[in-house]
Amino acid sequence: MSNWADLSTGKRIKHLRGSDLTQQGLAEAAGVSLALVQKAEQDRGELSVGSLLKFAAALKTDVAVILGQQAPRRGMNRDDRAALHHLSEAVHDSALGEWEGVGDPSTLGELSKARDLAWAAYWASDSAKVSSLASKVLMEGQVRFNSATGFEREQLALVLASTYRVAASCANGFGKRDLALSALTSAKHLAKEAGDPVVSALLESTLSWIYLRSAKTPRAVAVAERAALAIEPSFSKPARPELLAYGRLMISAAVAASRREDEHAADDYLSQALAAAARLGRDEKLYGTHFGPTAAKTEAVGIQVAVKNYGRALKLADEPEMQKLPRTMSKVARNRYKLDVALAQCMAGLYDRSADTLTEVALDAPQWVRHQALPGVIGKRLAKVSVARVRSISELIGVPLIA
Template sequence: MNEPCALNLRLSSHQKKDRAMPDRSTSLGLAGLLKSIRKRRGLSQRELSELSGVSLSWIRKLEQGTAEDTRMETAHRLARALRVPTSKLIPAGDSAPPDASDVEQWTTVRRALEGRFDRAEPEEVPTLEGLTEIFTSAAVPALQSNSYAQLQMIFPHLLRDIDRLVDLSEGPAKLDARRLRSQVRQITAWLMSHTWQHEAAEHAIALAIDDAPDEHTATSATDWQCWGLIRQGRLAETREIATRWADNIEPRMTKASREDLAGWGRMMIRVSVASTRDNRPGDAEDALRFAHMAAIGIGRDYVPSTDAWTVFGPATVAMIRAENALIQDRPDATLKIGSRIDGARFPHPRNWARHRLDVAFAYIKTGNVPAGVEVLQDVRQRAPEWIMTQRYARDILGEVIEQRRSLTADVRELADAIRLPY
């Protein structure tokens, strides 16, 4: 293990400052907190509106308490203008409740995760070889291709059978069974977070971490734990967990395996993403620089053998850089980076689709609405099940509709397809 890198020392310093400062957010609430910070900065509501790009009417509603919450993007704009961490303005996170249809569709998976099964257990005894084959040849490809209907069919049975296998196994075979169960539970956590069912996701990832019998499996589980926390807007918590874990697993570059580099690099990505959203651009850039070092060490985007549903490498880091630029209100940089990334050879369609949503939003932010809509249509064609669950896609198309007096037939049809509310 190397000495802790400068980034870790720097972030630890920030965390100490955060803990040392009394947190008034709980007592003041968003309305009082926003007003207090604005006054400390010597800004009127109108001046804050001009600096942040948030409408004056919305700032007034927030300060008057008639709007009790706001989206993370709005909080981030206000935080940048006020020069405070974004998490200061979203102390309770930014997680909307799941759609009722998603809750219903994933009921059997949640019940299986809790050890409750709708059918009697079959007499046949499951085997590690058989469950590994189902996991690698059916579950992982279904996840990679965004085939959620297949996943809803596979996972109740997989969760049931892997529980029984762990119970029946002993010695080294039990460690192998636990490793597989950790991986199954990690994907379950991803599916729950992806559909905004965060309570179930946290339960799944806690079980996955507890099951992990080795460092690589534990790193993968921690990576998905951080992703779920980011989805909820729990940015400071994400940064602290990812920083601590990255410090623990920091490899020697000259001796590290690709799995070592990928695990450490993904932790750096989580630090960077959380820091960008939390209005800490210096920390975000430092973390992404370390992630880039790990990616260069790997050479080309790579799917770890111990984590077959993730990917890490230079293109992955470039996608995160494009995402960070968009959050920092630099859409031109997002488009420039996006133009250099070749998705044809990228290992996971899901990651590529997520990046293309950033490109679509960047086009719209720069005024090229037709290009943005064209990208959305392309993503929908390539990943129709995936885009239906993407609130980000709905937000992007919502921006388009807001800017247009009338809508084309294609835009109206796309709005219906991604379940954009009226």
């Protein structure tokens, strides 16, 4: 274990705050009370996920750093750093027109296929593949887009917008908010030129997630709600793409509201998402976005966990259709759901089941789980029952869950 991992959470927060920022200053920057900052730095009690997000945003770091899963500036492994560096160059160079040296670009069909493969790699948590494929589409696609006209130009704009979006999603997952926002800005310009309201709506869903990861929950809710209202379909004769986008945006609003522990608003948004999912009748995928009955129900579990309705979350998770998730469900979505279940199990005192669920995630997605906040939160709670079990899970993940 590194020295950083050996520190307590309180000492990490104090170290990140440094001498230039007072406790009162941190409280104001994070939007929390001075008492909570003092309590956190003295390691009195446990911080909620919402509080951890606020501290991470105020300290300009990631939750994983505060929890000791990653060290400051050295948290990512070499492959992830290389992938993000490659992706960053492609995002900025392509948007700035710095594509000299790119030879004969791929066809529209080839670029569309590469875009789809980039999204598949994202949902499989393969950042190196996302970077390679997205970089190809952005550089070659911009070359072709620059000289295209008519229908081909519109279709290239859609392909590029969706590819910038997967780049933004990948960057946001690693806590690289500036890169995510840069990619999303380019995506918005292209979506506007293409004139596709569904793509534009899905970009707002990603923006809502970026705000959520930055602990800007009011903005996350507002962005998702505004975009949903703009694309709200007629439920008598709904168009399926609009229905999918609307449902996904309602989920984004519900998740953000739940992080504010606004149970009433979260339930309202969630009910709209569930209604949209029921109208779809099956899980569908569009421009890298998955939505339908399974997506809505698994997100519902996480929303109940966030508002501390652990019994309700477990009741939903125990429903027959949730016992065998479809094979089409992505690795990232499946394991994000399982982390929510593991936390609910832990909070309900089902420690062995929680540890088993967390182990499943660690074995299924060891690279992805390193960048998530919940394993550290769950690990600290499980350690009160069995430190040895938590340390064995830490070895599977490759990062410490407890100091």
